[in-house]
Amino acid sequence: MTxxxxxxRQVLGHFPTGVTVVTATAADGEPVxxxxxxxxxxxxxxxLVGFLPMVDSARWHAIRDSGSFCVNVLGAHQADLCWQFAxxxxxxxxxxxxxxxxxxxxxxxxxxxxxxxxxAIEQVIDAGDHHxxxxxxLELEHAHPDxxxxxxxxxxxxxxxxxxxx
Ligand SMILES: Cc1cc2nc3c(=O)[nH]c(=O)nc-3n(C[C@H](O)[C@H](O)[C@H](O)COP(=O)(O)O)c2cc1C
Numbered sequence: 186m187t188x189x190x191x192x193x194r195q196v197l198g199h200f201p202t203g204v205t206v207v208t209a210t211a212a213d214g215e216p217v218x219x220x221x222x223x224x225x226x227x228x229x230x231x232x233l234v235g236f237l238p239m240v241d242s243a244r245w246h247a248i249r250d251s252g253s254f255c256v257n258v259l260g261a262h263q264a265d266l267c268w269q270f271a272x273x274x275x276x277x278x279x280x281x282x283x284x285x286x287x288x289x290x291x292x293x294x295x296x297x298x299x300x301x302x303x304x305a306i307e308q309v310i311d312a313g314d315h316h317x318x319x320x321x322x323l324e325l326e327h328a329h330p331d332x333x334x335x336x337x338x339x340x341x342x343x344x345x346x347x348x349x350x351x
Contacts, residue, residue, distance in 0.1 A: 201340040206257045206270045207236060208284075208293040209248040216279045216293045217251075219244040220271035222339050223315075224256055232322035234302055237315040243273070245316070249306065254320060255292035258300040260328070261335040261346035266295065289323040299334035300327040 208218035223237040234256065238245035248254050259266055270278045283296040287303040294301045304320030311317075328334040336347045 198341045201338050204259045204267050204337045204339050204344070205236070206259060206266060206295060206298075207238075207248065207254050208257060208295070209251040209254045210286075210291055210293075211247040212250055216284065217244050217247045218257075218270050218278060218293060218295075220267050221256075224258075227319065233307060234304060234320050234322060235317055236320075237312060237317050240314055240316055249309065249318075251290075251292075253290035253292060253303075253305045253323075254318075255287045255290060255294055256302040256304065256320075257293075257295045257298040258302075259337040260297060260299040261337050263295075263297055264337055264344045267337060267339070267344060287324065298328075299336065301325065 202222040203224065205221050205224045206218045207221045207224070208216060211217045219238070219242065221236045221238065225235050227233040227235045236256070238248075266282065269275055269282075279293070284293040285296070286292065287294050287301065289303050290305065292303060302322055303324040304322055306318060307321040308319040309316050310319070338345050338347060
């Protein structure tokens with residue numbers, strides 16, 4: 186049985202995700218990063234998280250070579266960064282973006298992110314045209330509750346934000 190790729194994309198687009206930018210320091214010392222919606226929490230003991238990059242993604246190759254990464258969870262105020270880090274035509278997505286190195290791996294923590302998770306690559310598992318990347322959590326932090334951060338969400342090909350009911 187074959188699955189129509191357009192239907193696959195449309196149906197899976199009905200599953201809303203958060204939006205993250207996964208970053209690292211490339212071998213040439215330059216920051217690298219791309220928009221990832223497939224980020225997930227995996228295990229508390231040991232502390233593991235995961236995401237699924239395309240096997241042939243150049244940015245993933247640079248991140249893999251670095252051996253570590255930092256997950257930046259974008260807030261509703263960072264919608265522009267979602268597109269900036271998703272277009273391979275933008276060669277320098279960090280241009281104009283304020284960031285500082287994460288404490289353990291030195292990967293970019295983007296200013297204003299509502300949470301960040303600094304990780305070492307634990308395992309890379311084949312998953313069709315993607316890899317499943319398991320990261321061991323080394324350090325993590327969230328925005329101060331007083332800043333009342335709201336999450337950026339991706340749904341049916343567009344961006345929105347979280348709305349609490351009750
Ligand atoms: C909301 C959103 C979520 C995305 N999630 C993923 C993902 O989970 N895995 C992935 O491989 N690409 C994902 N992308 C696409 C990548 O960001 C894009 O292919 C990449 O930045 C291009 O870099 P490359 O040329 O190295 O592949 C997503 C894009 C958007 C807009």
